[in-house]
Amino acid sequence: MIVYRLANKDYINDKDGVGAKLFGGRWNAINTPCIYTSEHISLALLEKFIHAKVAENMQNIALLKIELPDDESLFHVDSKKLKQSWAYDFDYTQWLGEQLLEDQSILAFSVPSAIIPEERNIIINPLSKRFKESKFKEICDFTTDYRLLGKLINSKI
Template structure:
C-alpha cells in the first residue's frame, strides 16, 4: 500500500510522530506519537489545508510517498459502520479509539474514514510498532499545485 503525507519541509522527514505526540490529532491524544497519511495525494492536500492557518502554511510543503507492506496482520482497517454515528464530531471518542489501536504494537498502520471526505481513507502510522521498520519512506519532493484556490480561501 502506498500512502501520502504532506508536511512542512522542515518536518517532512520526522518519522517519529513527534508533532502528533506534542499536539494530538483527531485519532491520537497528546502523548501518543503517530504519522498521519492519506490514500490519495488530493486527500492529503485537503487534510493539510483544513489545518492550515495561513496561506504560508501551504506554500513550503513537501510530499512524502510511503510504502506500507500489504500484510493484513500489520494494517487494521477501522470499519465506519462500527464507529459511533457521530464520530466525526466527537474528537474525544476518535482519540480514545486511536489510543487503543496505537497501544497494540503489532499494528503498524490503521485506516480510518476522512472527516472531510468520508468515502476516502486516511492511514495512521504507528512509529512505536514492532514492525515499523518494514515501512519504506521514499525521498520527499517539493509539492506544487495551483495555489489560486488556496489564495481565495486563505489570507
C-alpha cells in the same frame, strides 16, 4: 500499499510522529506519537488545508511517499461500526486511536476521512514493532496548479 504525507519541508521526514505527539489530532491525544498519511495525494492536500491555521501553512510543503506492507499489520477500522457522530467527537476518535496505537503489533490503521468519509487516512504507529518495515520513499516539492494553491493561500483560513 503506498500512502502519502504532505507537510512543511522542515518536518516532512518526521519518522517519530513528533508533530502529532506535540499537538494531538483526531486519532491521537497529545503525547502519543503517530504519523498521519492518506491513501491519495488529493486527500492529503485536503487534510493539510483543513488543518492549516494560517495561509503560510500551505506554502513550502513537500510530498512524501511511504510504502507499508499490505498485510495484517494494517488494521482497517470499519466505518459502519463507528458511532454515527464520530467526525464531531474527538474524545471518541482519540480514545479509539489510542487503543490501536497501544497495540505495537499494528503498524498502521485505516480510518475514514472526516472530509470525505468514502476515502481513507492511514495512521502510522512509529512505536510499532513492525515500524522498520515502513519504507520512506522519495520526498519531492509539492506542486499543483497555481490557481488551486492561489485560492488556498489567499483564502481566509
